[in-house]
Amino acid sequence: METLLPRRNTIYEGSKSREKLCNLSLQLLSRAVENKRSQDISLKEGWAFHNTCYFKSWSKVFIVLCQNCLKIFTCEDKKDIKGLLNFELYTFLVEVISYNEVKITAFSCKKALHLRFPNEEATRWIQGLTYQVQDSFGNKYRISRVFDNKFWKNTGISEHCFLKNADSGDILLFQSKNYKSLLQRCFTRSKYDHVGLVLKFFNGEIGFIEANLLHGVVFTYWDQFFCKEQKKLYKKIVYRQLNLTRSESMLSNLDSFVQLARGKAYHFGLMRARNKSILNPGQEPTFFCSELVASGLKAMGLLDSSIPSHKYYPSAFSQKSDLKLIRGYYLDEQFIDFDLSIAYTSAN
Numbered sequence: 001m002e003t004l005l006p007r008r009n010t011i012y013e014g015s016k017s018r019e020k021l022c023n024l025s026l027q028l029l030s031r032a033v034e035n036k037r038s039q040d041i042s043l044k045e046g047w048a049f050h051n052t053c054y055f056k057s058w059s060k061v062f063i064v065l066c067q068n069c070l071k072i073f074t075c076e077d078k079k080d081i082k083g084l085l086n087f088e089l090y091t092f093l094v095e096v097i098s099y100n101e102v103k104i105t106a107f108s109c110k111k112a113l114h115l116r117f118p119n120e121e122a123t124r125w126i127q128g129l130t131y132q133v134q135d136s137f138g139n140k141y142r143i144s145r146v147f148d149n150k151f152w153k154n155t156g157i158s159e160h161c162f163l164k165n166a167d168s169g170d171i172l173l174f175q176s177k178n179y180k181s182l183l184q185r186c187f188t189r190s191k192y193d194h195v196g197l198v199l200k201f202f203n204g205e206i207g208f209i210e211a212n213l214l215h216g217v218v219f220t221y222w223d224q225f226f227c228k229e230q231k232k233l234y235k236k237i238v239y240r241q242l243n244l245t246r247s248e249s250m251l252s253n254l255d256s257f258v259q260l261a262r263g264k265a266y267h268f269g270l271m272r273a274r275n276k277s278i279l280n281p282g283q284e285p286t287f288f289c290s291e292l293v294a295s296g297l298k299a300m301g302l303l304d305s306s307i308p309s310h311k312y313y314p315s316a317f318s319q320k321s322d323l324k325l326i327r328g329y330y331l332d333e334q335f336i337d338f339d340l341s342i343a344y345t346s347a348n
Helices: 018-023 034-040 119-134 159-165 179-188 222-227 248-261 270-274 289-299
Strands: 044-051 059-065 069-073 081-086 092-098 101-106 112-116 141-145 171-176 194-200 206-212 216-221 234-240 342-346
Touching: 044 119, 059 119, 092 119, 101 119, 171 179, 194 289, 206 222, 206 289, 216 222, 248 289
Parallel strands: none
Antiparallel strands: 044 059, 044 112, 059 069, 069 081, 092 101, 101 112, 141 342, 171 194, 171 234, 194 206, 206 216
16 A cells, blocks of 8 residues: 555655655654644733723733743633734834833834733733743844734734644644635534645655545645645635644554545535444545544544544634544644745844
8 A cells, every 4th residue: 555654764855756755654753742832832821901002991801921922812711812922923022111011012013012910910921921022033033024013913824934833633724715615614604614634744844634526535745735826725724733742653543544535535515414423534435624634633532533523514623613632732723824024134
C-alpha cells in the first residue's frame, strides 16, 4: 500500500519530488509541543473595563493574557471574542495612565485602547502586560502594517504565523463563495461550509486532508493550495490549533486512518443522517467533510467513539460549538489573512 505520511528514522530532503515523498515509509512528525503551545496558555485572566474613546462609556470585558497576545472577550465563557492584541504582528506601546489604567497604542496607528483593572489586581495586570509586550517579537522590530485604526479588532494571523504553528490534528474551517455553499451553511446553521484536518510532515511541510465534491477524500500540500490560488474560492479560512502533546500512538493511528480514507468518495445528503451504524475510523464507505475530520480525531482517540461521525457538521468544529475532546482542546478561531502586509525596520 502506498504510504502518504512520512515515517521516522528516514531522512527526507525538501528538494526531493513529491512522488518520492509518497513512497517513503515515514510517519507524521511527533514532537514535543509543550514549549510552542505554552505561548497560548493563559498566564492571567479576569474581568476588566475597556474603552476606545473617552466620549464613550467603559464596558466590562473578560481578558486573557498569554505569552504572545492579549484576548478580549464579552463573557467569561470565552466564546465571543471582542478583540485581540497579537504581540507578534504589531509593535505595541503600553503607557501607564494611573495605578489601575493603561493606554495601549500600536506603531503608526492613531487610535488607542484603554484598559482599567480591578484595584486589587491592577499592579499584577500592568506588570504582566508590560513584560509580555516588551519581551515580544513586535518590540524587537518596528512593525508597520496595512490595517484600519481599530487594531484590536484584527483577530487574523499571517500565513507565515499559521505555517509556523500548524501541526497534525489542527483544524481549518472554510467559508466558500459559491451559492451552493451558502445554501449548505443555511441548512447546517453554520458560518462555515467546509472543514479540513491539518497534517504536518517530518520535513516540516504542511498540508491538509479534506473531503470535497470534485475529488472525494484528498490530501493537499499547503504550497500547492497557495500556488494554485484555490484560496480565492473562499471568503474566509479559519485556523484552530489543537492544544495537545501528540503521542506516537496518536500519530500512528492518524497515519493509518489517512491511508484508509484517502480516495474514498464524497457524500452529503439527507440519507447520511439516517445511517445509525457506528463504524471504525476509516471504514466509512463515503465521507462528508466534517465526517472525515471527526473520524480522524476519533482515530487519534480525541472524540467520543459512541457518537457517529456523520452526526458532525462543520459548525461542530467552530469556536461557538465548544467541541468537547477526550483530551486536549482547540484554541480560539484565527482567520488566515493573506493580505497582511508587514514591513520590518530595526527598532534600534
